[in-house]
Amino acid sequence: MSPLYVPPPECLLKSFTVPRRYLFGPGPSNVPPRILTAGSQPMLGHLHAETIEIMDHIKSGIQYAFQTQNRMTLAVSGPGHAAMECAIFNSVECGDSVLIAVNGIWGERAAEIAERIGAKVNKIVTSAGSYFRNDEIEQALSKYKPVLFFLTHGESSTGVVHPIDGIGELCHRYNCLFLVDSVAALGGSPIYMDKQDIDIMYTGSQKVLNVPPGTAPISFSERACCRIFSRKTKPVSYFLDLSWLANYWGCDRKSARAYHHTGPVTALYSLREGLAILAETGLENSWKRHKDVAAYFHEGLERIGLKPFVEDKKARLPTVTTIVAPPGYDWREITGYIMKNHNIEISGGLGPSVGMVLRVGLMGCNSNKPYVDMILEALTDALKHCHKSKV
Numbered sequence: 274m275s276p277l278y279v280p281p282p283e284c285l286l287k288s289f290t291v292p293r294r295y296l297f298g299p300g301p302s303n304v305p306p307r308i309l310t311a312g313s314q315p316m317l318g319h320l321h322a323e324t325i326e327i328m329d330h331i332k333s334g335i336q337y338a339f340q341t342q343n344r345m346t347l348a349v350s351g352p353g354h355a356a357m358e359c360a361i362f363n364s365v366e367c368g369d370s371v372l373i374a375v376n377g378i379w380g381e382r383a384a385e386i387a388e389r390i391g392a393k394v395n396k397i398v399t400s401a402g403s404y405f406r407n408d409e410i411e412q413a414l415s416k417y418k419p420v421l422f423f424l425t426h427g428e429s430s431t432g433v434v435h436p437i438d439g440i441g442e443l444c445h446r447y448n449c450l451f452l453v454d455s456v457a458a459l460g461g462s463p464i465y466m467d468k469q470d471i472d473i474m475y476t477g478s479q480k481v482l483n484v485p486p487g488t489a490p491i492s493f494s495e496r497a498c499c500r501i502f503s504r505k506t507k508p509v510s511y512f513l514d515l516s517w518l519a520n521y522w523g524c525d526r527k528s529a530r531a532y533h534h535t536g537p538v539t540a541l542y543s544l545r546e547g548l549a550i551l552a553e554t555g556l557e558n559s560w561k562r563h564k565d566v567a568a569y570f571h572e573g574l575e576r577i578g579l580k581p582f583v584e585d586k587k588a589r590l591p592t593v594t595t596i597v598a599p600p601g602y603d604w605r606e607i608t609g610y611i612m613k614n615h616n617i618e619i620s621g622g623l624g625p626s627v628g629m630v631l632r633v634g635l636m637g638c639n640s641n642k643p644y645v646d647m648i649l650e651a652l653t654d655a656l657k658h659c660h661k662s663k664v
């Protein structure tokens with residue numbers, strides 16, 4: 274008799290298929306065939322010369338997408354959260370004062386990450402759907418004297434794009450690093466890392482870049498590197514330690530790359546291709562397309578009797594639109610109906626916006642007018658067929 278007491282699982286002995294679906298939630302977005310093909314190329318060793326060349330191309334692609342000349346530019350192996358932790362774990366030490374702007378879930382998450390490593394976390398908080406003025410930020414910088422200020426560029430939980438101009442300069446006046454989360458906005462809304470004095474910025478692969486989740490571009494300014502490499506203590510994470518990652522990505526001045534971890538080789542092929550498509554499209558064209566398509570969508574929403582959640586038009590995130598949850602309806606029934614009958618994913622709120630909004634993401638290749646028409650048709654159909662109570 275076999276000594277194995279757990280038999281091979283039946284479910285794994287059958288083949289599996291996944292449905293094709295329109296991914297119009299806040300991410301992941303659909304992956305175009307070109308990127309899928311890139312990711313299915315043969316496996317290479319993670320330190321082979323060809324892989325290193327691909328990593329170098331990725332670095333150049335990130336520098337373009339971020340508009341930065343930072344040498345310390347790389348992709349973390351992991352989702353957006355890995356980049357968030359990489360940014361905070363490396364730039365903050367236990368006992369440091371940190372300032373977090375909270376206008377949705379991402380500030381809350383950043384605060385929790387910083388708290389977990391023993392930072393003194395101070396927050397400025399504003400309601401879902403709004404953003405901060407520079408004088409409010411300055412007041413908090415002067416009060417808390419933080420070493421790091423965290424801001425979300427595209428708040429995907431509330432649908433707000435935050436103005437960036439002038440904030441980096443303020444941070445530097447108060448001897449503070451400026452950290453920006455651009456997971457949900459990068460490539461879809463203008464940002465200039467160097468020109469806007471941003472010290473650390475990261476994004477995710479699965480939004481505008483249309484790359485499968487699992488790699489997260491990140492970049493550090495000279496100022497951030499100076500601070501990070503003169504820390505008194507080692508970062509709590511070995512995996513996310515920037516000295517190791519810098520060597521693995523050839524961003525330090527050492528000639529040889531040492532083994533740190535086995536990078537996600539085929540995911541890097543996909544990331545390379547996503548960045549290549551952005552480079553071919555041109556950042557400015559991509560920003561304009563996202564803006565125009567979002568405006569077309571917002572007009573369409575009003576036409577069918579729905580209301581964009583963010584009132585201030587210029588604060589609407591072009592990649593992820595929040596819609597006021599239609600009064601009298603259960604938002605879960607609407608998203609469920611649209612999935613079942615139209616094969617389209619849209620989502621409800623997240624964190625502070627739960628129950629208040631529906632969220633629709635139109636990112637990268639999904640940002641086009643025919644898809645907007647499809648979504649408007651699906652929403653109209655859902656409003657006709659879902660249960661409506663008297664309000």
Ligand code: PMP
Binds near residue numbers: 379
């Ligand atoms: N920040 C923002 C603004 C996001 O929208 C997301 C993902 N929705 C994240 C961070 C986290 O990314 P991930 O889910 O890839 O960890």
